[in-house]
Amino acid sequence: MGTSLEQNIEQAACLISQATLLVVSSGAGISKESGIPTFRDAPTGLWANYNPEQLATRHGFRRSPDLVWSWYMMRRDLLSEARPNPGHYAVAELERLLPRVVVLTQNIDGLHAQAGSSDVVELHGSIRRFKCFDNCRGDPTPIDLETLEYTHDVAPRCPHCGVGYVRPDVVWFGEMLPAGAIDRAFTLARLCDVMLVIGTSGIVQPAASLPVEAKQAGARVVEVNPEPGLITPHADIFLQGPSGEVLPQVVAMLRAIRGSAPDGQNQTGAS
Ligand code: BJW
Ligand code: ZN
DSSP states (O other): OOOOHHHHHHHHHHHHHTOSSEEEEEOTHHHHTTTOOOSSSTTTSHHHHSOHHHHSBHHHHHHOHHHHHHHHHHHHHHHHHOOOOHHHHHHHHHHHHSSOEEEEEOOOSOHHHHHTOSOEEETTEEEEEEEETTOBTBSSOEEOGGGSOOOSSSOOBOTTTSSSBEEEEEOOBTSOOOHHHHHHHHHHHHHOSEEEEESOOSOSTTGGGHHHHHHHTTOEEEEEESSOOSSGGGOSEEEESOHHHHHHHHHHHHHHHHHTSOTTSSOOOOO
């Protein structure tokens, strides 16, 4: 007989309550309940309807800058209307219950920070930032879009060099992740007691290796996802369900555990 979700949530909360350093590693699934499509869920996933080679590679951008630009403008409009959901808020809430929480996210939507998480490492960049495609003033060469005249249909040119196109500061296939972000992520993976992996298929490297790294260094891995995937075999506890429903239950259970701790043990000492 399998274990029920309730029992798994209780076990997960118990593990998490003992963590000195909790690392959350999130993917597109956590933002799905904010109305943002994931990449690989059929039939709504972005890659079911758009070609990643064309839209998320340097080669694709070089070939059709206007096409890629307008696709990102369309997604930026969608994201500007999106709000954090109960899953994001539950992750932010964990900071109030534990000594230290760091969020490593593959998402470019900024919703963790918007929900109140204070330490968020953006592994694949952010759709709120832009840079010169040629990085004419170093890597990256940031560009403030508000200072430019542009339309949604035509990729503007960099105001510094006038040659390179303006592009979103996100990580495309074949590009290196920001060095500071990925180094910090792997260091944290090796240091954490528990890694909470939420809403990622575990297909895209190097982010997909973070739970494996954490596990090898002795951490326990808890996964939240409606469907089992490539991370699931590495998970000590698999919480099957949408993160907007499961995570608030984990937080509620954590509160109950904290509340019932003997005097003096329910202070987290968080700073
Ligand atoms: C829910 C839910 C709910 C649903 N609640 N959950 C072989 C060939 C060629 C390349 C490679 C290769 N092997 C490895 C590579 C490298 C490549 C890679 O990994 N490719 C794989 C596809 C195989 N990686 C890279 O290129 C990376 N760079 C790199 O490795 O540099 C070194 C290098 C350089 C040169 C050569 C080789 C190496 C860069 C990767 C950049 C990824 N970029 C994107 C686009 C970002 C910008 C944008 O948004 O437009 O990042 S692709 C896309 O995938 C996006 C995501 O961050 C990323 C991960 O997706 P994620 O988050 O896992 O989403 P999904 O849709 O896959 O899964 C959603 C999950 O949610 C599912 O599990 C659902 O069940 C779940 N879910 N509802 C909770 N309510
Ligand atoms: Zn430039």
